[in-house]
Amino acid sequence: xxxxxxxxxxxxxxxxxxxxxxxxxxxxxxxxxxxxxxxxxxxxxxxxxxxxxxxxxxxxxxxxxxxxxxxxxxxxxxxxxxxxxxxxxxxxxxxxxxxxxxxxxxxxxxxxxxxxxxxxxxxxxxxxxxxxxxxxxxxxxxxxxxxxxxxxxxxxxxxxxxxxxxxxxxxxxxxxxxxxxxxxxxxxxxxxxxxxxxxxxxxxxxxxxxxxxxxxxxx
Numbered sequence: 001x002x003x004x005x006x007x008x009x010x011x012x013x014x015x016x017x018x019x020x021x022x023x024x025x026x027x028x029x030x031x032x033x034x035x036x037x038x039x040x041x042x043x044x045x046x047x048x049x050x051x052x053x054x055x056x057x058x059x060x061x062x063x064x065x066x067x068x069x070x071x072x073x074x075x076x077x078x079x080x081x082x083x084x085x086x087x088x089x090x091x092x093x094x095x096x097x098x099x100x101x102x103x104x105x106x107x108x109x110x111x112x113x114x115x116x117x118x119x120x121x122x123x124x125x126x127x128x129x130x131x132x133x134x135x136x137x138x139x140x141x142x143x144x145x146x147x148x149x150x151x152x153x154x155x156x157x158x159x160x161x162x163x164x165x166x167x168x169x170x171x172x173x174x175x176x177x178x179x180x181x182x183x184x185x186x187x188x189x190x191x192x193x194x195x196x197x198x199x200x201x202x203x204x205x206x207x208x209x210x211x212x213x214x215x216x217x218x219x
Contacts, residue, residue, distance in 0.1 A: 002084045003029045007152040009057040015100035020045035025152035039080040042067045058149045091117035140165040
């Protein structure tokens with residue numbers, strides 16, 4: 001099964017308020033193991049960058065001005081995620097922007113049935129406490145030292161590690177204890193069936209040996 005870990009950065013909190021996507025990152029995995037394939041684009045939003053958004057990700061309007069616009073990367077993005085399970089942290093946020101951008105281009109929107117929201121999984125597992133990506137990384141001892149700013153590609157890598165921990169993915173253990181016990185019991189049964197017969201001559205020699213040893217040790 002192929003999965004996509006996906007994250008975006010934007011100019012603000014709401015597509016409906018005129019904010020845009022400025023970064024898309026996707027990491028492809030197979031059974032949660034990276035395949036080495038990634039999709040990563042910085043995008044020119046063709047609008048100003050609010051100070052609050054700049055503080056989060058560090059992308060200025062000037063820096064993004066020579067990057068591709070969303071319409072230039074949309075088809076490549078859709079082909080990359082096609083028919084794959086998509087894992088997003090706080091999926092409603094990213095989907096509102098991506099599907100808003102796709103709808104404005106009259107392109108097929110992302111199918112929500114293919115999307116897994118890791119935030120929902122975390123809230124069910126740890127109710128009543130913070131389940132941000134940062135908080136989950138700290139809870140699962142995932143290294144955050146590289147995360148000085150929000151970065152979609154790095155966040156995808158962190159999300160994969162967090163998601164594995166959320167699912168409690170473990171290698172199957174072989175149950176050998178019962179088999180070992182059974183083997184030992186069978187060996188004991190076989191051993192108990194062996195009866196060694198001693199001849200009269202051997203018994204007499206053994207008695208004479210004991211008398212001699214006792215006399216020698218006593219005196």
